[in-house]
Amino acid sequence: MIQDPVLIKDWIAVAYAGDIADKPVKVTLLEEAIVLFRTSSGIKAFKDLCIHRGAPLSFGKVTDDCIVCPYHGWRFGSDGKCVKIPQQPPQQTIPPKAKAIVYACTEKYGIVWVNLDGSAEETGRPVPFYEEFDDPAFRTVEAPPFVLHGAGPRVVENFLDAGHLAFVHEGLLGDSNFPEIPDYHVHWKEDRYVSDEIAIYADADGSGNYATLYYTYEILRPMTARLKKVNYENQQILSILFTVLPQDERKTTVFALVSRNYALYEPDSFFRDFQQKVIEQDAFIVENQKPEELPLDLQAELHLKADRVSIAYRKWLGELGVTYGSDVRGLR
Incomplete structure (x- = not known):
């Protein structure tokens, strides 16, 4: 173990x-x-x-x-x-x-x-809270379990990264013609970190209809995070509970619950397949990142304001004392 x-x-x-x-x-x-x-x-x-x-x-x-x-x-x-x-x-x-x-x-x-x-x-701490699951206004589907050959912290940080959407997921979640991430902040709220809403201009639903979407990231636990994505033009909300199983130092299984308050009678297969495509694109990057361990020393890599969520994640892992999948060199 x-x-x-x-x-x-x-x-x-x-x-x-x-x-x-x-x-x-x-x-x-x-x-x-x-x-x-x-x-x-x-x-x-x-x-x-x-x-x-x-x-x-x-x-x-x-x-x-x-x-x-x-x-x-x-x-x-x-x-x-x-x-x-x-x-x-x-x-x-x-x-x-x-x-x-x-x-x-x-x-x-x-x-x-x-x-x-x-x-x-x-x-112990309770299981992380995910309010949309029991909300009758939302329909939740399970994305297929996905195995990545990478450490859990790398996988979770990738989920928390808004800056890669325009490039890794171009045509799905972002557009390289609109890569800028406006400044935002991350706050400690009760028992988790929560970001401000992050405005991202992109194809809203894969249909070619562009809109400004507002992303809110929550770091719930070292291996669990949440995303809430809102389109205020039509009040559509999509939330994801993203949690991973660290099998070993280089093997991680992803579980994701995708909840929506729209298209409630449309086939769930579209949302399931969409999430599968997203994680497949992420896997190519995560499985080839170096070092394999997530550096928790904030001086080890270069950071931007757009990285505030991942900075908070790395800082919290270090404060908690997480060592799995983490490069703790340089920490005091």
Whole structure:
């Protein structure tokens, strides 16, 4: 496991809940192999390892709310305790050591979140808030999970960067004829960083209709951010909850919820495919950035006023003590 002192205590998105059905699913979080499985009381997360002979529980099956090891058939209940060892008589006591390692797990916004800290549910921060999900004025779609070969902080910072829209996403989110980013500021609000509205002139919806759109970025947690994009000419709002699963130092899975208050009866596939195209374009850049780690020393790279959101992100990671995917050299 990558021993990041901050991320092991944070709620991290690991899967869409709809992808956890009747079979165990393996995910990797900070190099820790985890098995997810669904029970009548919800989705559970265990270390993907049987205490008996080290077989991966994700190769097994789910029976009567228990996960069954594929090697010797040991059954583990939703609390991690072994409830059946086929090789011994039913009346024989099962050793107390026969139990799986259980991780805190919750489902919110249709996403499965895992916290590697055993005390998270009592003392940890709550899952980041995303108000549009339960707002009846909005329709939310899940963008397909996307795997990038890059560190999580690089991926999140790219999402928070308004300056690249006119070039990396020309024709989708920006226009290189209108690259200027007006000055703005970033503010601390309760438990997160929030930017001023950033005016960007671009094709509003891919139809060739240009308009000034107003972007507001929020840095919710080290691996989670939010974007709100408003077109005041027609009051259309599109919001994105963007959260990533840091599998290891160079592999990250992106989950994105895209919410809109317009075109509510149009096929969701357009918005899903649009977001997929955007992240594909981002991947080409992120996977080739150097250094691979995000420099947290603000003297390491050149910054502009247009970079205020990413500056706030780097500064906050350093203040929190995040080390995963980060170049902490130069920090005091």
